[in-house]
Amino acid sequence: MHFDNECSRREFLKTTGAAGLGLLATAAVPGSLCAQDPGRVPTRPFGKTGADVAILSMGGMFDIPNNQLMMRQAVKWGVTYWDTANSYEGGNSELGIGKYFAKYPEDRKSIFLVTKSTAWTLKGMTEHLNLSLERMRTDAVDLFFVHAIRSISTMDKDMQKWGEKAKSEGKIRFFGFSTHSNMEECLLGAAALGWIDGIMMTYNYRLMHTDAMRRAVDACAKAGIGLTAMKTQGGGQVLTGSEEDIKRGGRFLQSGFTQGQAKLKAVWENPQIAAICSQMPSMALLSENTAAAVNKTRLSALDREALNRQAQASAAGYCAGCTRICESATAGQVPVGRIMRYLMYCRDYGNRDFARSRFRALPVETRAAMARLDYTAAESRCPQKMPIGRLMREASIELA
Numbered sequence: 001m002h003f004d005n006e007c008s009r010r011e012f013l014k015t016t017g018a019a020g021l022g023l024l025a026t027a028a029v030p031g032s033l034c035a036q037d038p039g040r041v042p043t044r045p046f047g048k049t050g051a052d053v054a055i056l057s058m059g060g061m062f063d064i065p066n067n068q069l070m071m072r073q074a075v076k077w078g079v080t081y082w083d084t085a086n087s088y089e090g091g092n093s094e095l096g097i098g099k100y101f102a103k104y105p106e107d108r109k110s111i112f113l114v115t116k117s118t119a120w121t122l123k124g125m126t127e128h129l130n131l132s133l134e135r136m137r138t139d140a141v142d143l144f145f146v147h148a149i150r151s152i153s154t155m156d157k158d159m160q161k162w163g164e165k166a167k168s169e170g171k172i173r174f175f176g177f178s179t180h181s182n183m184e185e186c187l188l189g190a191a192a193l194g195w196i197d198g199i200m201m202t203y204n205y206r207l208m209h210t211d212a213m214r215r216a217v218d219a220c221a222k223a224g225i226g227l228t229a230m231k232t233q234g235g236g237q238v239l240t241g242s243e244e245d246i247k248r249g250g251r252f253l254q255s256g257f258t259q260g261q262a263k264l265k266a267v268w269e270n271p272q273i274a275a276i277c278s279q280m281p282s283m284a285l286l287s288e289n290t291a292a293a294v295n296k297t298r299l300s301a302l303d304r305e306a307l308n309r310q311a312q313a314s315a316a317g318y319c320a321g322c323t324r325i326c327e328s329a330t331a332g333q334v335p336v337g338r339i340m341r342y343l344m345y346c347r348d349y350g351n352r353d354f355a356r357s358r359f360r361a362l363p364v365e366t367r368a369a370m371a372r373l374d375y376t377a378a379e380s381r382c383p384q385k386m387p388i389g390r391l392m393r394e395a396s397i398e399l400a
């Protein structure tokens, strides 16, 4: 493998996290994808809000209080869209952001700050918003999300009024929701409502090519809704179990990307997506993702084909969030999609503690029902052909 002199092989592997795939590549790795200073992340308009946002957003699900230097570096590289939630890290994510703004108050102006509430009641949301502002030592957030909605019916008239009031009080600039479940229906519904400013939804190289997702994203783009993609890695680690997997991994390195960077680029290639929210709990990942955002090389046809093959090869291990299908087949007794997500946090992201804490927050009856339910009907309807019963049983042990 040849490396430019500014980027040693060891540095590349450290920066990209591509250990294990390093021997696969034979081509040069562009310096821009591994340089110490990757440059400044570009911006895109966030729907019709008038705000421009960094195309790479710093997801706040990590120990921000003890990673202040990394936040500082993020600002220097233009990663100025920060995403957190009332619930992240038990409140420590917002407290860490508050700690940062206390030290660098001038940076608040350059940050597009987003937080979310899982209260799902108007009173609870007001309490959460006030607490978020206090924790983050700021008078207002740029965007406030009703977190993790599963149906557009959550965004009813009362919710609209709540958003308008919070705006008129100067506590939020924009209002919207995040969703990991039934995303396509939620997006289509939002486009029809006409008052949603922004949405963050699960969106990646697997889902972006389905007709339903294309229609939903088109509708939101036409309605001027700002869109942020999350879960862009599609839930999977780099597969290395077969010759074909290894060839695929090597394919991206020949183009100068890691597989993770290629997945980010696939999403950015859709100009309807304003930004990608990524959990970047280490400087190595921040650097890798920033390098991908700054680098202008487009994916080749072969890269896209490799991603499609990757999507097909690992489909049965990926939950597409169409919870209406499996949860109606189990009479809503178990939030299958949510538990699949916790498994993903644990297995794919290595965030076991977070996954377990979310799992433990489920009602005792739900956890008890998980192991004894018959998932045959749900499995037969699941478009991804997931072994739902086995995964629910594994989750009940692994996350308990």
Ligand code: SF4
Pocket (backbone or CB within 6 Å): 318, 319, 320, 321, 322, 323, 324, 325, 326, 327, 336, 337, 340, 381, 382, 383, 384, 385, 386, 388
């Ligand atoms: S388990 Fe299957 S049906 Fe249920 S949300 Fe996931 S992909 Fe959809």
